[in-house]
Amino acid sequence: MTRNLTITDVRLTPILVADPPLLNTQGVHQPYTPRLIIEVVTADGSTGIGETYGDTKYLELARPFAARLIGRQVSDLNGLFTVADEIAVDANRVSEAIDVGGLRGVQTADKLRLSVVSGFEVACLDALGKALGLPVHALLGGKVRDAVEYSAYLFYRWADHPEGVAGERDDWGAALDPAGIVEQARKFKERYGFTSFKLKGGVFPPDEETAAVHALARAFPGHPLRLDPNGAWSVATALTVAEELADVLEYLEDPALGTPAMAQVAAGTQVPLATNMCVTTFAEIQEAFTTGAVQVVLSDHHYWGGLRNTQQLAAVCRTFGVGVSMHSNTHLGISLAAMTQVAATVPDLHHACDSHYPWQPEDVLTERLTFTGGKVVVSDAPGLGVELDRDRLEFLHRRWAADDGTLRERDDAAAMRVADPEWVTPTVPRW
Numbered sequence: 001m002t003r004n005l006t007i008t009d010v011r012l013t014p015i016l017v018a019d020p021p022l023l024n025t026q027g028v029h030q031p032y033t034p035r036l037i038i039e040v041v042t043a044d045g046s047t048g049i050g051e052t053y054g055d056t057k058y059l060e061l062a063r064p065f066a067a068r069l070i071g072r073q074v075s076d077l078n079g080l081f082t083v084a085d086e087i088a089v090d091a092n093r094v095s096e097a098i099d100v101g102g103l104r105g106v107q108t109a110d111k112l113r114l115s116v117v118s119g120f121e122v123a124c125l126d127a128l129g130k131a132l133g134l135p136v137h138a139l140l141g142g143k144v145r146d147a148v149e150y151s152a153y154l155f156y157r158w159a160d161h162p163e164g165v166a167g168e169r170d171d172w173g174a175a176l177d178p179a180g181i182v183e184q185a186r187k188f189k190e191r192y193g194f195t196s197f198k199l200k201g202g203v204f205p206p207d208e209e210t211a212a213v214h215a216l217a218r219a220f221p222g223h224p225l226r227l228d229p230n231g232a233w234s235v236a237t238a239l240t241v242a243e244e245l246a247d248v249l250e251y252l253e254d255p256a257l258g259t260p261a262m263a264q265v266a267a268g269t270q271v272p273l274a275t276n277m278c279v280t281t282f283a284e285i286q287e288a289f290t291t292g293a294v295q296v297v298l299s300d301h302h303y304w305g306g307l308r309n310t311q312q313l314a315a316v317c318r319t320f321g322v323g324v325s326m327h328s329n330t331h332l333g334i335s336l337a338a339m340t341q342v343a344a345t346v347p348d349l350h351h352a353c354d355s356h357y358p359w360q361p362e363d364v365l366t367e368r369l370t371f372t373g374g375k376v377v378v379s380d381a382p383g384l385g386v387e388l389d390r391d392r393l394e395f396l397h398r399r400w401a402a403d404d405g406t407l408r409e410r411d412d413a414a415a416m417r418v419a420d421p422e423w424v425t426p427t428v429p430r431w
């Protein structure tokens with residue numbers, strides 16, 4: 001039977017989703033964070049869904065992108081990059097050259113475009129898979145594992161958002177010291193079965209964070225542990241921490257900012273270094289790999305340009321003997337399903353992937369994805385194997401529409417200033 005896979009409609013729905021008061025070196029998460037949900041509809045009635053960042057700078061690229069997709073084939077995934085090249089990026093959007101205070105590395109016009117392409121690519125793959133009756137992993141060449149392992153993403157956090165700030169409550173409680181972090185890790189293990197733990201650092205002086213990692217090592221002997229200060233330390237501080245934690249760390253993530261600093265740290269320690277900050281584009285690979293600056297690249301399909309680019313990144317890493325795993329920031333179930341589908345196809349995946357999903361109490365799916373033994377089972381259902389809950393989508397969109405603009409852009413430093421008016425984004429290295 002010949003199918004008509006022409007794209008006839010594209011729907012873009014910006015939403016605001018609840019986010020807990022998670023601390024990082026920039027500040028704290030806002031009570032609600034923007035995401036963009038993308039639906040691609042084909043002439044024969046398949047609808048595919050994708051998800052990406054929802055801040056204004058992404059929306060303003062997604063709209064002309066969506067308009068250009070009408071009439072194209074949903075299977076023309078390579079064509080998405082051609083379409084992206086046609087979209088002009090406002091120079092002001094990249095003038096500061098960093099994104100979310102640098103948490104996602106360099107910001108370029110291409111990377112902004114790729115962050116939009118990724119949402120459309122996932123939606124097209126989902127629609128194509130549904131039309132053909134094949135899971136996304138089959139469209140990517142087939143799965144090499146039946147479940148994908150994730151790590152518990154531990155955060156220093158407050159119990160609630162600052163007084164007077166509207167937000168959703170949760171039962172995780174505060175975690176502001178080693179005991180609080182161990183308690184949080186126990187809950188993660190109980191609720192989801194995770195056996196790897198990553199602590200988001202760069203929040204407190206390094207000796208406090210080192211103490212928290214030692215406390216985790218005592219509480220969970222033999223479990224892989226990671227610490228990620230998002231580049232907040234000097235080379236000297238990074239080397240001190242690496243020495244103190246050498247026996248317990250699986251890897252140290254972005255201890256110092258930029259490839260040259262990472263290369264200096266790498267030269268002085270046996271602890272592997274991972275990154276989602278100094279290698280975030282193909283252009284950054286050569287310098288990082290030839291200087292031995294990183295041993296594990298944490299891919300994020302959102303800003304690498306989608307699932308197929310993630311596979312290409314994995315192939316380059318494999319060629320250079322560099323490990324690959326996955327980075328995450330606030331995302332919903334569509335992205336977790338997409339991450340799981342692509343991770344299932346990557347042969348050398350030796351580290352549990354990051355996921356913020358357990359921190360997100362809200363979703364746009366009819367059924368939440370679940371972690372069992374720290375793993376998500378790879379769906380063999382057509383497409384991503386998930387279904388959009390239209391009522392939830394509408395509810396979360398109404399929250400976005402009602403916002404006066406303050407929450408539509410993620411700004412962790414601004415959120416921190418609500419609690420501490422003197423707060424300014426720390427200069428790096430912070431310690």
Ligand SMILES: O=C([O-])C(=O)C[C@H](O)[C@@H](O)C(=O)[O-]
Nearest residue numbers: 024103230276327328329330
């Ligand atoms: O380096 C990382 O893993 C991240 O930046 C992940 C997230 O952005 C995290 O730091 C956050 O959301 O606060």
Ligand SMILES: [Mg+2]
Nearest residue numbers: 228253254276
């Ligand atoms: Mg990181």
